[in-house]
Amino acid sequence: MKVFQQGEYWQGRFKAMASPCEILVEVAQEAEARLLCEAAETEARRIETKFSRYREDNIVHALNNGAGQPVNVDDETADLLDFAHRCHEISGGRFDVTSGVLRRIWKFDGSSGIPSRKQAKALLPLIGWPRITWQRPQVTVPPGMEIDLGGLGKEYAVDRVATLLADGSTAPMLVNFGGDLRAVGRRNGGKSWQVGVELPGAVDSAGLKLDLGVGALATSGDARRFLLRDGVRYPHILNPRTAWPVMRAPRSVTVLGDTCTEAGLLATLAMLRGAEAEAFLAEQGVQNWVIR
């Protein structure tokens, strides 16, 4: 962990969840700044370790290899599953934590490797939150199906870290994990954080510059991850009900919200609306930046 002084605040930097992570804390002493930044890194790594789908020693692996048998989960995982359940319901089935199996056929590497409709259709029986038996604290994942909490992971981690830091200190702080960020505690003298985030797919590369007091910003969409065949762009956002990309999805959606999880979910749901992304966001009355 490196901690640098940046005028009135301290900046801690580390890498986690495949992203550059940054913690800004407005405190006087380096020792206090270091303590907060280290607590942030520890929490971020805890969440990454616990919910990463690339590990074989965590709860996600246990769930997905339960051979159709019930698995007991801890409170935090249970809360996330309750949350996933509500998100499925709120989104009318568009947001589905079981859609990770689509990675088996969709590899968004910029190539023209489009799977066949038949291949896509064959995966549909393995997708669908209602097929998961979830009765807190017990969850049963049918064989072949997968739960992936990665779609919530980074934003959840930002909020968890921000909440943890705010519990221990009233200092103004900004938690930024690869552009998904949240500010807690108002800065002194009415100042705000000057936040710069990339808007993936935007023609000019200046990105978004924003003055943020308290609140959160999250982005859905990755302009570098797509497939291209016969001049048709297949965006990296999949509809779990068709196993096919949402063809008229924007390149990216960035949303301002109260928490990073809320903003991230709204951004994802907007992407899933495809051509209606802007209309959906207008209906929700949130500040947003859509790149097409």
Added chain:
Amino acid sequence: MVWAPRGVAVAAINKAGAVRSAIVGACGLLGLGGATAEATEVKTAILGYNEPDRVKAFEAIIDGKHDFANGKIFNFRFVYDALTGASATGAAPASFTQTFTRPSGEGSYQVAPGETPLDDTFRDTRLALSAGLTMPLNRVTNFSFGLYGSGEYDYTSLGANASLTRDFNQRNTTVALRGAFFDDSISPEGGRPVPFSAMPDEGIQKSKLPGDGSKSVMDLGLGVTQVINRSTVVHLNYTYSDVSDYQTDPFKMLSVVDPVTGDPRGADSYLYESRPDARTKHVFFGRVAKHLGRDIVHLSYRYFTDDWGINSHTLDLTYRWNFGGGKYLKPHLRYYDQAAADFYQGFLVDGEALPQHASADYRLGDMQAVTYGLTHGRIVGDGHELTLRLEYYVQSGESHPAEAIGVLKDFDLFPTVDALIFQVGYTFNLFE
């Protein structure tokens, strides 16, 4: 009395910004601290109501809601009504010009042969204020209480209410228990006439009941909201209501007609009405809200019955046709069918014994009513919502009842009433 169902799923199919509120609610499951910011939402509306040749009304409504972001919600409501025009007195039409003393006892007005007697001095303004606080008792239980007060020239009402709601079954089921109490008092212009006393001639005192009239209302209700699946929510509700003391309308009367001619008898032709001083009501209400693609349909049925003998059925259907971008069109169709109170009668017959109670108020009679409406809503500016609503209401009953006598057979004893309603609404947030 219908409760607004709580529960995120219901909110999700009721208003713009609902997915966001639902997500904010869901974020609460994760305990992500400070999940919501304090926010104040204000809804304003002005409404015009026009019954040609009868009542005209203007209404202004301000509805405020402040969310303290800690589970507590404060509600505030202000309603101003102004009514003017003519209202049916209950007296029957006659073959000659009828003269009626104004309720104050000062002055009189005349009604042409064959016309339904209307008192054209109907004029009132009403101011109503209510406020309430909802607070969480725990993760799944909310307690609310509120106060209500309204005043108009001759009527005041004070009320208090409390409710308890609890979520079950992973918030898919919400049960609500509610109680309300109202204490009303009426001091009409010219006093409260003694039931069945005769309308005196101009300048002569009527026989009056002493003091003001008072009425108390107690409501108890039980409601259940159930999420059936991701597109369907059902709400069921039962309300028991007990009303006691003065419920007679001091301005309504009945004609006493000749058993052969059907015209008013010569003397003491008009008697003030009389209603029982106790009433027990039961209301059963059910509503289904369903998403059809991006549209939403609401269908509700209400059954009302009371020990005055009134039974009514209401069917209400709205279809919210969403165009995206917060724009929608919402057609509305409502059908109402009512069976009369036991003591409802169009007139009294001279020479027959007086019943225990009687009223010729058309609102207590057999009737059907249909409302056709269309609402348009759109988002303007920074997430504010503008709505325009136009409705047409038409109410009809038995114009020529079998019991009509003599000339009354030729008159329309239950004229059709229609009304046009126009409302403009504007919803905005005070602080972001």
